[in-house]
Every structure is written in C-alpha cells, then in structure tokens.
Amino acid sequence: MKYFVVFLLMLVKVTTLQAQEDPVLLKxxxxxxxxxxxxxxxNVINLxxxxxxxxxxxxxxxxxxxxxxxxxxxxxxxxxxxxxxxADWIKTRDDFKIKMIEKSNALEEIIIHKYQLTGVLxxxxxxxxxxxxxxLNLTGLNYxxxxxxxxxxxxxxxxxxxxxxxxxxxxxxxxxxxxxxxRKVKEDxxxxxxxxxxxxxxxxxxxLNISKNEISEILQKCEYSKTFIDTxxxxxxxxxxxxxxxxxRFLSK
Numbered sequence: 463m464k465y466f467v468v469f470l471l472m473l474v475k476v477t478t479l480q481a482q483e484d485p486v487l488l489k490x491x492x493x494x495x496x497x498x499x500x501x502x503x504x505n506v507i508n509l510x511x512x513x514x515x516x517x518x519x520x521x522x523x524x525x526x527x528x529x530x531x532x533x534x535x536x537x538x539x540x541x542x543x544x545x546x547x548x549a550d551w552i553k554t555r556d557d558f559k560i561k562m563i564e565k566s567n568a569l570e571e572i573i574i575h576k577y578q579l580t581g582v583l584x585x586x587x588x589x590x591x592x593x594x595x596x597x598l599n600l601t602g603l604n605y606x607x608x609x610x611x612x613x614x615x616x617x618x619x620x621x622x623x624x625x626x627x628x629x630x631x632x633x634x635x636x637x638x639x640x641x642x643x644x645r646k647v648k649e650d651x652x653x654x655x656x657x658x659x660x661x662x663x664x665x666x667x668x669x670l671n672i673s674k675n676e677i678s679e680i681l682q683k684c685e686y687s688k689t690f691i692d693t694x695x696x697x698x699x700x701x702x703x704x705x706x707x708x709x710x711r712f713l714s715k
Contacts, residue, residue: 485511485526486552492521492535495561504537504562505656509544509668512643514652528552534668536656540564542664634680634710640671644704647697657697666696670703680706 492504500521507514510531515523527533527547536542540562551558634641647653647669657665663674672680677699681691684706694702 485528486555487524488527488547488551488555488558489522489524490558490560492517492523492537492560492562494540495563501537501540501562504535504540505652505665507534507536507653507656507665507669508532509534512646512653512669513650514656516652516656522557534665535560535562536660536665537562542668544668634707637670637672640669641703641707643669644700644707647700647704654697657700658695660696661693663696663699666699666703669700677703684709 490506492501492506493499494501500517500519502517502519502521504517504521504523505514506517506523506525508525508527508531510528511526513526515525517523525533529547529549529552531547533545533547534542535545541564543560543562545560647657663677666677667674670677678691680703681699684702686702690698690702
C-alpha cells in the first residue's frame with residue numbers, strides 16, 4: 463500500500479509537470495482601462511514562441527502559451543504592455559481581462575509621403591533621384607530594401623565586422639538566443655501582419671530584447687540608409703536585421 467501511494471504521488475507530479483510544459487490555449491479579453499470597452503484588432507504576440515493573435519470585435523483572443531511566457535499586447539494609440547503568463551491562468555484557463563491605457567499624446571493617423579513631393583515636375587524629378595537609393599535583396603523575399611552605397615552592396619556587411627569589438631559584434635554575440643527568433647517571424651501570419659503595419663520599433667525591441675537604439679546601431683553597421691531606418695515598417699526592419707545576422711554568423715565562423 464505504501465509503494466502504491468508513493469507511485470500515485472509520483473504519477474500526479476509527473477502529470478502536473480507535463481501539463482506545465484505543454485502549451486495550452488488561453489483565452490483573454492483586451493479592454494480600455496477607463497471605459498472598459500473592448501479593443502478590437504489589438505495584436506497579442508507570445509514573445510517566447512513568436513506566435514500571435516488578433517482580438518475580435520469584442521476584444522477577445524486565443525493564444526497558445528506556457529507558464530512564464532511573455533505576451534506583448536499592442537494597439538495604435540495605446541501604451542504597449544507585457545504580461546508574464548501566471549500558473550493560475552494556465553490552470554484555470556479562465557478568460558483573462560487585460561486593460562490597456564490610451565496614450566495621452568496619441569496623434570491622429572497621418573500619411574508620410576516617401577518623397578515629400580512638391581507638385582512641381584522639375585523639382586520633384588530631382589527629389590526622386592536624390593532619394594532613389596540602391597536596393598539590397600533580402601533572403602526569401604521578392605523585393606529589396608535601401609542601402610547606403612550601391613557600389614558596395616556586396617561588401618556592405620563586411621565593413622561592420624572589421625573590428626570584432628564593435629557594437630554590432632557585441633550585440634549579436636550577446637543576443638544570439640533572441641535573434642534566433644528572426645526565423646520564426648515568417649511562420650505566423652498574425653505576427654507578420656502586425657509587424658507590417660507598425661513603425662514604432664516597439665514590437666521589434668520586445669521580440670529581440672534589444673533597445674530601439676541598438677536596432678538603429680545594428681542597421682547602421684550593416685550600411686542601411688537613414689531613410690530606410692526611419693521609414694521602414696517593423697517587418698522590413700526585422701527582415702533587414704535577419705539578413706545582417708545571417709551574414710554575421712557566416713563571417714564569424
């Protein structure tokens with residue numbers, strides 16, 4: 463009888479540990495903290511698994527997660543938040559309410575024109591020529607992005623690795639685990655769509671666990687133009703970092 467009890471306790475423990483390790487489908491609702499109204503089309507990203515979800519018209523979402531996974535919730539005009547998944551949420555799987563705070567300095571949506579054209583043909587032609595930087599093709603994509611010097615595209619990344627102690631080398635070396643998430647971005651449609659509509663680098667910073675300043679430093683070292691760094695979508699920024707990271711790995715071997 464004694465051994466049976468011990469066996470039963472061990473079985474319960476193993477089952478509990480297994481349940482904690484396997485991802486479960488969690489439910490949640492995103493609302494405005496002050497009005498309590500649901501926020502639809504908010505992006506919910508699991509930063510650990512790089513999987514995402516979008517809230518419906520009632521602010522509801524479902525996403526797979528494990529204990530201690532970090533969820534990143536964002537929506538235009540609201541402060542992005544991170545939530546560490548607690549064990550109670552995994553255990554009960556209740557509908558978890560997430561409250562977002564509206565930015566006090568939220569701006570109305572504006573459209574930034576690529577070339578800031580004047581409408582005067584002669585002037586606009588010159589502006590376009592000045593802004594037409596050379597394009598650098600990225601792995602797995604059917605289009606390219608701007609780079610500073612078209613005559614040096616083949617060796618653009620090499621210059622960034624001349625000094626093993628420079629910012630690029632150190633950033634990649636210390637953040638290798640996070641940067642491996644770059645390959646997972648394309649695997650989830652919700653994550654891709656979310657990044658494709660954002661320009662604030664907030665989600666890029668959260669996914670890769672690097673500061674926004676480090677993002678700019680990496681791209682500068684990889685010879686991307688200031689125009690690209692300032693105006694590209696978050697998805698384009700992720701693709702650019704991925705390309706540079708893959709070159710770094712190749713050259714560091």
